[in-house]
Amino acid sequence: MNQFNYKKTPENVPFISNRADPYVTRHDNGTYYFTASVPEYDRIVLRKSDSLMGLREAPEKTVWKKHDSGDMSAHIWAPELHRIGDTWYLYFAAGAAEDVWAIRPYVLECRAEDPMEGPWQELGMMEAADDFSFQDFSLDMTVFASHGAWYCVWAEKVSVGKKISNLYIARMKSPHSLATKQVLLSSPDYDWERVDFWVNEGPAxxxxxxxxxxxxxxxxxxxxxCMGLLSAEEDSDLLDPASWTKERLPVLVTDETAGLYGPGHNSFTVDENGRDIMVFHARQYDEISGDPLYDPNRHAYLAGVEWEDGEMVFKPMRL
Structure with missing residues (x-):
């Protein structure tokens, strides 16, 4: 179980304040882009910089705003910026003003070289290849490539007396459609995945x-x-749940000594020297008034990722 285990100091400050569900991607030309959930949950913002640390002070631009009503008009959550081929895509979750909890995954497309400049086209909801994907609360979609194929992973709630959020995987047909039926990848099996709500979400x-x-x-x-970990051999069948190993204990948890509470919903990138970096959000306190979802003080932080005997170890980064 990873904890940062270092004393809280004035230098231990957020990478970017008041930005949850942070996502950083690096273009092939070296440009870094940052996006995240904003506390108002009403828009999608981007930053860009020639360096990872430059994102901290980079100007922020709103590239898309929520609708006034209907689909994509409430709870704009967890955008991720991906480049597939020569095109940019934003994957995000949204509800409707008429039903704010009707959360589903949506896709935006930008064919400009610079996603900050747009324009962005709405492609609608991610298209399923079966009759049961995205029929309930679905969010935190991410995509990745392996051996020339693209895969999509997301969280979706199912009801078996109590609604629980599972992780599902499918192979993609296109950047906005799936080619295969969903496969159940992980359910909240352990006690640390079931505190207040039974949740697996935010795959990275x-x-x-x-x-x-x-x-x-x-x-x-x-x-x-907190954060858990699944892993699979890259040469295995990624649509076979038996290919994946789930760690029994969380890999990152609250660390009061470090002043980091509720670490989670991360992404991965590399710095200019090729060092693996984890970007995640956390709070600086644990006493929250009201629903934690609407507390605005989830901040983005950075941690170095080192590999010891093939296993990830997170190292704090002082900014």
Whole structure:
């Protein structure tokens, strides 16, 4: 179980304040882009910089705003920016003003070289290849490539007396449609995944050492929020649940000594020297008034990722 285990100091400050569900991607030309959920849940923002640290002070631009009504008009959550071929895509979750909890995954497309400049076209909801995907609360979609094929992973709630959020995987037909039926990848099996709510969500993928490592977030969004890990050999059948190994214990949890509460919903990138970096959100306190979902003080942080005997170890980064 990873904890940062270092004393809280004035230098231990957020990478970017008041930005949850952070996602950083690096273009082939070296440009870094940052997006995240904003506390108002009403728009999608982007930043860009020639350096990872430059994102901290980079100007932020709104590239898309929620609708006034209908689909995509409430709870604009967890955008991710991906480049597939020569085209940019934003994957995000949204509800409707008339039903704010009718959360589904949506896709935007941009054919400009610079996604900051747009324009962005709405492609609608991700298209399923079966009759049961995206029929209930579905969010936190991510995509990744392996051996020339693209895969999609997302969280979706199902009801078996109590609604629980599972992780599902499918192979993609196009950047906005699936080619295969969903496959159940992970359910909240353990006690640390079931605090207040039974949750697996926020998948993030990093490929190293012939393996695909997928972190995910678990439990409710207060101090109990934490990160788990799935992994598979890259040469295995990624649509076969038996190919994946799930760690029994969380890989990142609240660390009061570090002043980081509820770490989770991360992404991976590399710095200019090729060092693996994890970008994640956390709070600086655990006493939250009201619903943690609407507490605006989830901040983006950075941690170095080192590999010890093939296993991920997170190292704090002082900014």
């Amino acid at each position: 993928v990093i490929r190293r050492n012939g393996r695909i490592c997928m972190t995910y977030s678990a439990s409710a969004t207060g101090a109990e929020y």
